[in-house]
Amino acid sequence: DCAFTIVTPPVGLKATSFTITDLKENQEYKIRIYAMNSEGLGEPALVPGTPKAEERLLPPEIELDAELRKVVTIRDLKVDVPFVGRPKPAVFWHKDNVALKQTTRVNAESSENITVLTIKEACKEDVGAYLVKLTNSAGEATETLNIVVLDKPGPPTGPVKVDEVTADSITISWEPPKYDGGSSINNYIVEKRDTSTTTWQIVSATVARTTIKACRLKTGCEYQFRITAENRYGKSTYLTSEPIVAQYPFKVPDTIVVHAGESFKLEADVHGKPIPSIQWLKGDRELTNTARMEIKSTDFCRKYHSVMESSSVHGRLPNHQLCCS
Structure with missing residues (x-):
């Protein structure tokens, strides 16, 4: 006969379930149970088979707060993503479907039950969808975080189009920035420069649309324009036009030759x-x-x-x- 060890309290249990602790991993055990009353112990019941003490598998599960599925930041960013899983899951981070490249500025670290994404001095290049993926032998889990960095916008989208030219005015247009800085564009600032000088002059600092007519130009002068987009966080870099000459919208006719005696x-x-x-x-x-x-x-x-x-x-x-x- 094999030796049995009592694992319950000496006075017994009133419950019909019990968790045995301090077992050796991967060791098989025989378990028997006695019923007891005032008259003593009854005959034992043997648990079928030989249960093995082994780690219970638990597929990964990410416990991310719903509010963190969209993260807005201005400067530094730190996102904690708690998770559970047995055995400990492997953690993978991706940005826009590409494995996240870690640098001294962008870093992801994981411990037993949490993974932390840190981005220092966040900029528009950090905007995107970040996916965290956990895998172990029991399964896998994923979660996506959409990160928006509040910043000044990118430049207006070119090229600058010339819509109309007259002797004293030029009408131009452009497209909005591809990146608005996470905030709506308040207005555009348009400047002009006579190409014979290096001085820029403001045409308008409150352009609401993506077109403007620059008036009071000098006939025959060549002008260049530059446009800046502005939101609540600042001004973009410039979009600059090609040189444009303010001139009459028609060609000077060719020289006409008439023979003597003709009308x-x-x-x-x-x-x-x-x-x-x-x-x-x-x-x-x-x-x-x-x-x-x-x-x-x-x-x-x-x-x-x-x-x-x-x-x-x-x-x-x-x-x-x-x-x-």
């Missing part, structure tokens, strides 16, 4: 509201109707014609100008 006609479409007054000039001299030249306009399309008889033409046609006011 010719010049046409120009003129638009304006109210209807502009028109002047035709030859050099600095205003042209008027004569027996050989007629200037007229149509009622609807507002085309103005100049007709000159051949007797005044000698080879190349002199320069003519159309002035509107």
Whole structure:
């Protein structure tokens, strides 16, 4: 017969269950149970088989507070993720589906029942979905933390588009920043620079939309624009345009050659509201109707014609100008 050791209190138990402690791991045991009353002990009942003392397997379980599933930070970040599991789970961290690269600034450490993610001096590169994965022989568990870093925004998205150019104005547009710093964009700041200088001047510091018309420009001057996005945490870096010349939105016509003795006609479409007054000039001299030249306009399309008889033409046609006011 094998030797048995009493493991319950000497006075016995009233309960019908009992946990035996201080056993040797992986050791098999025989267990028998007696019922006892005032008359003494009854016959023992033997527990079937030979139970082995071994660690109970428990799949990993992450005990993360629901409020921590979205983490917002301005500077340093520390997130504690408690967990349970037997045997102790292996812990893996990922950022945006890629294994987290640990540095002196970004670090993840784990102990028996907690893993801690630490990010020092958080910046926009740290924004993203962080996944913690626990695995052991009994199973696995995952949890995702969405981290938002509150910061100044990234630059507006380019390139800068040129929507309209006139002799004294340029209309440009752009796209919002790809990264808003975790806060809505309050406004844009637009500056201009005559490319012959290094001085920037503010066009507007309170642009609500992603377009602006810069007025009062000098005809023929070349300008560059730069745009800054601003939120409650600061200003972005600049988005700078290519150089743009403020000029009339039409081409200077080619030189017209007329043979001596021929008549010719010049046409120009003129638009304006109210209807502009028109002047035709030859050099600095205003042209008027004569027996050989007629200037007229149509009622609807507002085309103005100049007709000159051949007797005044000698080879190349002199320069003519159309002035509107």
